[in-house]
Amino acid sequence: xxxxxxxxxxxxLSYRSNPHCGxxxxxxxxxxxxxxxLGHHVEVISGPPDPxxxxxIPLHHLPGLDLYDPADPFRVPRLSELMDPINLIEWIxxxxxxxxxxxxxxxxxxxxxxxxxxxxxxxHDNQSLSYGLWAINKKIPTIATIHHPITIDRKIAIxxxxxxxxxxxxxxxxxxxxxxxxxxxxxxxxxxxxxxxxDDICRDFKIRPAQFRIVPNGIDTDLFYPIPGIARKKNRIxxxxxxxxxxxxxxxxxxxxxxxxxxxxxxxxxxxxxxENGRIVKLIRKLGIGHLINFTGRIDNGEFVRQYAxxxxxxxxxxxxxxxxxxxxxxxxxxxxxSTTGGALPEVVGEAGILVPPADHQALARAIRDVLGNPQHAxxxxxxxxxxxxxxxxxxxxxxxxxxxxxxxxxxxxxxxPAAHQSxx
Numbered sequence: 001x002x003x004x005x006x007x008x009x010x011x012x013l014s015y016r017s018n019p020h021c022g023x024x025x026x027x028x029x030x031x032x033x034x035x036x037x038l039g040h041h042v043e044v045i046s047g048p049p050d051p052x053x054x055x056x057i058p059l060h061h062l063p064g065l066d067l068y069d070p071a072d073p074f075r076v077p078r079l080s081e082l083m084d085p086i087n088l089i090e091w092i093x094x095x096x097x098x099x100x101x102x103x104x105x106x107x108x109x110x111x112x113x114x115x116x117x118x119x120x121x122x123x124h125d126n127q128s129l130s131y132g133l134w135a136i137n138k139k140i141p142t143i144a145t146i147h148h149p150i151t152i153d154r155k156i157a158i159x160x161x162x163x164x165x166x167x168x169x170x171x172x173x174x175x176x177x178x179x180x181x182x183x184x185x186x187x188x189x190x191x192x193x194x195x196x197x198x199d200d201i202c203r204d205f206k207i208r209p210a211q212f213r214i215v216p217n218g219i220d221t222d223l224f225y226p227i228p229g230i231a232r233k234k235n236r237i238x239x240x241x242x243x244x245x246x247x248x249x250x251x252x253x254x255x256x257x258x259x260x261x262x263x264x265x266x267x268x269x270x271x272x273x274x275x276e277n278g279r280i281v282k283l284i285r286k287l288g289i290g291h292l293i294n295f296t297g298r299i300d301n302g303e304f305v306r307q308y309a310x311x312x313x314x315x316x317x318x319x320x321x322x323x324x325x326x327x328x329x330x331x332x333x334x335x336x337x338x339s340t341t342g343g344a345l346p347e348v349v350g351e352a353g354i355l356v357p358p359a360d361h362q363a364l365a366r367a368i369r370d371v372l373g374n375p376q377h378a379x380x381x382x383x384x385x386x387x388x389x390x391x392x393x394x395x396x397x398x399x400x401x402x403x404x405x406x407x408x409x410x411x412x413x414x415x416x417x418p419a420a421h422q423s424x425x
Contacts, residue, residue, distance in 0.1 A: 014127075016101060109132050129146070142187060219389050352384035
């Protein structure tokens with residue numbers, strides 16, 4: 001009978017894990033900390049840009065070309081770098097409009113781990129789902145987290161493009177999805193963060209529901225909390241979805257603001273910065289609302305939380321989310337939340353916020369107007385959201401459920417037969 005109290009030796013894999021790159025970096029940082037706090041040994045293998053981990057968690061850096069570095073977007077690799085076959089594959093992939101990082105990260109991870117696998121009880125992949133992971137799974141118990149199916153990103157990105165050439169570019173960039181589908185079917189278990197994500201992955205990746213373990217993300221409540229002594233500024237909207245990515249829905253919030261300003265003075269704080277002369281900047285110019293929008297640029301965590309403290313309402317306009325960290329973070333800060341029903345967002349919000357259909361700027365405008373016009377209701381929403389996070393979305397709770405999934409995979413290793421799933425396309 002397996003010892004369910006024995007500390008585990010855990011290897012976390014994540015190919016692009018800096019918190020500024022998105023939710024995967026936040027997930028890696030907080031899960032590694034929570035697993036360590038439970039008494040387990042945790043090491044992380046990551047490619048650039050490196051994650052921000054606590055000092056007591058070892059990080060093994062996998063050198064790569066990092067061809068998506070915004071500080072040097074046109075870097076051409078040196079000939080000596082291209083002598084490494086994996087680097088050459090990565091360069092060819094990028095040069096032909098693909099996104100080869102998940103594939104090449106997996107090859108590098110396997111190359112590093114091939115002589116060190118006996119030092120771990122389990123390998124946990126953070127959505128690279130590469131062929132290298134398939135090879136690792138042949139040698140050691142392996143599990144993966146899929147936050148949501150990238151098929152949805154691809155669909156929304158293609159729909160947002162107007163020209164056939166740009167649609168083709170999106171299809172080519174997302175060509176790694178086929179690999180992710182095939183590899184995910186070979187795993188004994190997959191962690192995902194919501195029922196909605198599980199259902200969508202089952203549908204798009206053709207994976208059995210029984211293969212999934214649902215472990216909702218936590219929220220770092222030591223970082224995100226109501227700050228006393230800072231007054232909320234009247235009619236201030238905060239949104240963290242600053243990306244030009246159509247999936248994040250900032251386009252629809254800006255159109256809602258253009259409607260709202262006809263009847264109420266509002267201002268919008270957007271955490272982050274838009275792409276220079278991208279679709280968001282062009283839309284703001286077209287709508288004539290530039291004087292209402294303040295992009296903060298990159299800010300530290302302390303200022304991030306202070307921005308929440310000054311806001312009257314937080315809006316999450318995403319077309320789709322596999323979980324929705326911005327919703328949980330806003331609720332943890334006691335800010336009233338308006339969210340769409342895209343993906344898993346209703347699972348996170350529950351009855352502690354206002355929900356509207358995705359991609360509906362008029363519904364967003366009405367909801368914002370109602371919250372700004374009813375301070376008592378707004379206060380009730382803020383308190384309800386705070387309590388919901390404390391009760392349901394903490395990292396210790398997420399880590400305990402993750403460890404239970406680890407032990408299940410370790411105990412059953414060797415009994416899972418993936419051949420039937422590998423044959424499906």
